[in-house]
Amino acid sequence: MAGTMTSSSVGIVTPRRAQFSEALRLACGRVLQNYELVYETYGSLNAERSNAILICHALSGHHHAAGYHSPEDRKPGWWDECIGPGKPVDTNHFFVVSLNNLGGCHGSTGPTSINPETGQVWGPDFPALRVRDWVHSQARLADYLGIECWAAVIGGSLGGMQAMRWALLYPDRLRHCVVIASALKLSAQNIAFNEIARQAIQADPGFAGGHYLREETLPAQGLALARMVGHITYLSDDAMANKFGRDLRSGSLELGGEQGAEFQVQSYLRYQGSQFSGSFDANTYILMTRALDYFDLAREYGDDPVAAFSGARCSFLVLSFSTDWRFSPRRSREIVDALIATDRPVTYAEIQADGGHDAFLMPIPRYLQLLAAYLQRVRSESDAA
Amino acid sequence: MAGTMTSSSVGIVTPRRAQFSEALRLACGRVLQNYELVYETYGSLNAERSNAILICHALSGHHHAAGYHSPEDRKPGWWDECIGPGKPVDTNHFFVVSLNNLGGCHGSTGPTSINPETGQVWGPDFPALRVRDWVHSQARLADYLGIECWAAVIGGSLGGMQAMRWALLYPDRLRHCVVIASALKLSAQNIAFNEIARQAIQADPGFAGGHYLREETLPAQGLALARMVGHITYLSDDAMANKFGRDLRSGSLELGGEQGAEFQVQSYLRYQGSQFSGSFDANTYILMTRALDYFDLAREYGDDPVAAFSGARCSFLVLSFSTDWRFSPRRSREIVDALIATDRPVTYAEIQADGGHDAFLMPIPRYLQLLAAYLQRVRSESDAA
Known part of the structure; x- marks a missing residue:
């Protein structure tokens, strides 16, 4: 960390654990009797509990989104460019929650955990998960933290899919949904690349x-x-x-x-x-x-994204990056078109960046400005709430 | 084959073998003392020996480009859509030569052959090859067949690289160079995909x-x-x-x-x-x-494609396909731009096709028409020769 922690850093953070003993029925039909989620928080929850933001991580992400775990850390959390005092997700104003998803390998219950029924490591027998399972488990984390309604749920890539699913499953529990470099569902090419990775x-x-x-x-x-x-x-x-x-x-x-x-x-x-x-x-x-491959926001709405979003009640910010060919701007515009057709308030920007899909993790000035401006609006609302 | 062989097929073909006992010095510095090439021919060489066309194959191709090896074959050669009586590469007029490249695994000397010095299979000890090595060995095959000058050398993808290298190494031995879905060199992304395949x-x-x-x-x-x-x-x-x-x-x-x-x-x-x-x-x-990764047409010409092509004396047809993202139309236009700057006669077309890079193997009407029209011109010249 030496010398890299500035006044815009959340500083040293300590992951926490939340235990859940109420059974969670999963989309696959199986039931997790109990599980743990590891998470971090940055900033303070206000008295009205109106300033909480949930960060949903992507494929290989985890709960450590900002700050440092120890003064010896060479690198901060994965989205430290965006989260901190005076940064777009400004911890002077927001209470930010970032967790490791169920099934993860950074502390939350997953394939490396012990299956209490067998006393053995779960390994490949861990239940299959869908994006909605993550959203339900995140809602329980919100309950645990006393957060009735998120000021915003934010995610990039697979994280954006969680944010969109939040808007459909818990329409009254978020005011804003920020979907970055994501898609309504994967293309056959996307699935093919994942299949090669698995094989x-x-x-x-x-x-x-x-x-x-x-x-x-x-x-x-x-x-x-x-x-x-x-x-x-x-x-x-x-x-x-x-x-x-x-x-x-x-x-x-x-x-x-x-x-x-x-x-x-x-x-x-x-x-x-x-x-x-x-x-x-x-x-x-x-x-x-697999969760990524099987995600298909509109499937149970007759494959109609407009029908899917018709139950949503939040506002949306949708961002894409010009050179992202894994989740191209075209895929983001499909989201935006459906939201417009549903009369949902939506702000969209395609950001010129040569970083491809990874641009969503990069400190691109226009990207940070857009996020900051949008979240300034979110903040005005949560201050007024 | 049952029922699929029509009057536009070259019919049953028999691969032949050519043995070469003059040592071939390779780009890597090693020497092949002797080697065999397996090849097929379709059509007849005219008395002037002016109607010969060389087909250069791509990564996983081979000598069997047209016709059938036996009446029981379910599929014809890999470019049967283009080669045959009345087809774009019209065997009523052209004498077509298609070989398995050195280092291949379909009959020409390669890693599965016996190394005469050890009596063992070459395996991974087979010398590294560059596109120019293939061109030199193809030139010897031309000598062997009594072909002083090709009416055209044609190749798609890696085959197109061979065709271009022909134009530089043996400018007097081809009148036309047909470069389909190819590039002056691979991009870092191309190399990365090949690296994953090798790993x-x-x-x-x-x-x-x-x-x-x-x-x-x-x-x-x-x-x-x-x-x-x-x-x-x-x-x-x-x-x-x-x-x-x-x-x-x-x-x-x-x-x-x-x-x-x-x-x-x-x-x-x-x-x-x-x-x-x-x-x-x-x-x-x-x-x-590896031959694909290391191909770089203009490297020894100061990285200047214009300088590279300045020694060429043939005419060019360059074709690309709109949805080819492995060798995109942009890469073909780089070839065309250099040829125009060198005052070489060049015809270029970007063909609308949704098949990606594989489109060069597909019977897309406009593609076949363009090839046929160009080769009609080649034929008029070789008839006049």
Whole structure:
């Protein structure tokens, strides 16, 4: 952290745990008798309990969105650019809640937890989850924290899907829904990339049918490959070109082969893959990509997004990024079109950025300005509430 | 074949083998003392030897481009839509040569061949190849067949790179160069996808460091994964959406998980992957993707495509497909811009097609018309020659 924590940082934060003993019936029909959620909060809940914001994380995210866990931390939380005093999600005014979703591998109950019925690690037997299961469990966390209605629910990518599902499942429990770089459902191409990621994990002998913890093996290469596939699809072609071009890390273009040259982009991907595979659980990755694949906001509304949003009562901010080809601006405009047709208040912006899907995690000035301006409005309302 | 062979088919063809005993010095510095190329020909060489066309294959292609090997064959050669009597590459007029490239796994000398120095299968020790090595070996095949100058050299994707390299290395030995869905060099994103494919193969324990033939193992899952990655990038998002949408093959959207639903696109990819892994050599796949990654037409011309093409003496047809995101129309326009700046005669068309990169293998009417019209011109010239 040395020297990087400024007055705009939430500083040192300590994750907390909430235990839930009321059974949670899941979309798959199975029931979790009890579970824990790990979460962090930044800022203070006001007396009216009207200034709470929920942050929903994406595929490989977790509860640690802002600040530092210890003075030795080299990096802050994953959305520290956006959350803090004076930042777009301004903790001088908002009480921000960020959790690790059910099924995660950063402290909340998931595949690495012990199944109380067997005394063994859940592993691949952990129930399949859908986005709505996360939303229901987040609603219980809101109850636990005494938050009747969120000032805003915010999420990017898979997090945006949770935010939209909130608007449909609990229309009276959020005033604003912020959907960043997301979509009403995945395309066949999106699903295909996730399928390759899952197959790479499952093909690794270390996966052991998902029982790698019990077998004391690890599908490290498979998980690294899965991450590499994801990583390419999160970056734009231009961003990769700018970052690496065709620069060589070693060797010459003539020699090539096993002993020869290597492009920068190759070693970068390998590094990213191996970093990830040391810190993420393979069963969680499979579970979360499946939740992503199966998400389809309008399915039970006759495949009509307008019908789906007709029950929503909040206002919406929808943001997309020009070079995001995994969740392209076209997919965000589908959300916006449906909201307009439903007469929901909606603000939309397509932000010029060369970062691809990953742009939603980057400190792009116009992006931060738009978020800040929108949340200033949210704040005026919650002050008035 | 039953019932599918019409008067527009070249009919039953028999692959031939050409042996070369003059040493071939490769770009990597190593020398192949002797090698074999397997090839097919369609149509007849005229007395002037002016009507010969060379077909260069792409990543996973081979010599069998048209016709059938036996009456029992269910499918014809890979470019049968384009090659035959009355077809764009009209075998009533042209003598068409199609070979399996050096390093291939369909009969030409490659990683599955015996290294005469060791008496063992080459495997991963087969020399690294560059596109220019293929061109030099193809030039020797031309010598062997008595063809001094090709009426045209034609290739799509990696094949287009060979065609362009021909124009630079042997400017007097081709009159026309047809470059379809290709590029001057790969982007970092292209390389990244190839890297994932190679890593998937190499991570498979069956790969055995490339010695799977000797060890009697097979990296079947790794090769299948590699093919799946490739396959997604060859199709457009729209093509996948049209072909599969989010249709389920089995199960329900709620159940999911291992025992639950499966999207059509998943089972399609798995099928494609397993088909491929049963018919293609893993070391060849690695070798060919590396040749693709390292191809950079203008590198030794000061990275200036105009300088590169300034030695070319043939005319060019360049074709691209609107939804090809692996080798986008923008990449073809870079070729065209350089040719225009060099005052080379060039015809360019971007063909509207939703098939992505794979469109170059599809019978798209406008595509076939353009090819046919251009080759009609080539034919008039070769008749006049």
